[in-house]
Amino acid sequence: MTGLKELKKAELLYHAGLLLFSIAPSLIVFLLLFSAGAGSAISLASGLVTITAFQIYGIFYEKGLSGNPLPLRLSFWTLKVLQSVHRLELHTPEKMVVIMNNRKAFFKINHEYSPGKTLILLPHCLQNHECPIRLTFNPDSCERCGKCPIGKLMDIKDRFGTNIAIASGGTSARRIVEKTRPSLIIAVACPVDLSLGILDVHPITTVGVLNEWRNGPCFDTWVDSKELEAALELFLN
Numbered sequence: 001m002t003g004l005k006e007l008k009k010a011e012l013l014y015h016a017g018l019l020l021f022s023i024a025p026s027l028i029v030f031l032l033l034f035s036a037g038a039g040s041a042i043s044l045a046s047g048l049v050t051i052t053a054f055q056i057y058g059i060f061y062e063k064g065l066s067g068n069p070l071p072l073r074l075s076f077w078t079l080k081v082l083q084s085v086h087r088l089e090l091h092t093p094e095k096m097v098v099i100m101n102n103r104k105a106f107f108k109i110n111h112e113y114s115p116g117k118t119l120i121l122l123p124h125c126l127q128n129h130e131c132p133i134r135l136t137f138n139p140d141s142c143e144r145c146g147k148c149p150i151g152k153l154m155d156i157k158d159r160f161g162t163n164i165a166i167a168s169g170g171t172s173a174r175r176i177v178e179k180t181r182p183s184l185i186i187a188v189a190c191p192v193d194l195s196l197g198i199l200d201v202h203p204i205t206t207v208g209v210l211n212e213w214r215n216g217p218c219f220d221t222w223v224d225s226k227e228l229e230a231a232l233e234l235f236l237n
């Protein structure tokens with residue numbers, strides 16, 4: 001679960017991204033009004049109103065009052081530009097998306113979600129690399145031997161009566177979502193796949209859980225099954 005410090009950092013980044021994005025449109029508003037003869041005070045005030053409007057729009061999303069993820073997208077892509085010029089650590093924008101999305105998702109815990117319309121979506125890199133079973137076609141063929149976290153996640157799936165699927169990548173994950181049409185997704189993935197997936201599947205409620213890279217990226221990754229269990233308990237009970 002996200003700590004308070006991480007949450008505060010994500011909120012700060014989210015608003016900073018939106019603020020930076022809003023500079024260009026507010027400058028356009030200022031220049032248009034100024035060149036039309038509106039005067040510097042009115043033009044400046046209008047530019048500031050534009051910046052404020054973006055922040056208010058952002059707060060609406062943050063507080064769960066608007067489901068439209070546009071402010072999150074704008075902030076994310078602005079932060080990605082900063083990251084590309086080495087102003088931010090790797091995966092900082094992605095982690096911001098996951099945290100802000102989960103924060104917003106928890107405003108929906110009182111909605112009625114049924115286990116049958118809930119999907120646990122896992123990446124194939126959770127599976128132990130020596131396991132010979134092909135899980136992407138049939139996760140139920142897992143023998144729950146305990147060598148990787150999938151066995152425990154299968155137990156959780158049985159306990160809650162949800163659906164489970166294992167995706168071989170982003171495209172496969174999108175295909176699974178289109179096919180199963182869930183109303184709630186508990187998704188496990190790396191920061192890149194998880195953030196892009198979250199931004200893609202709107203308006204489906206999604207809770208993102210980052211996998212642990214105990215053996216480096218995309219290889220025998222791990223996830224704390226208790227995090228998934230806690231999320232399911234919150235949304236389904």
Ligand code: SF4
Nearest residue numbers: 131142143145148151
């Ligand atoms: S828990 Fe399932 S998927 Fe993981 S190694 Fe054992 S049989 Fe394979």
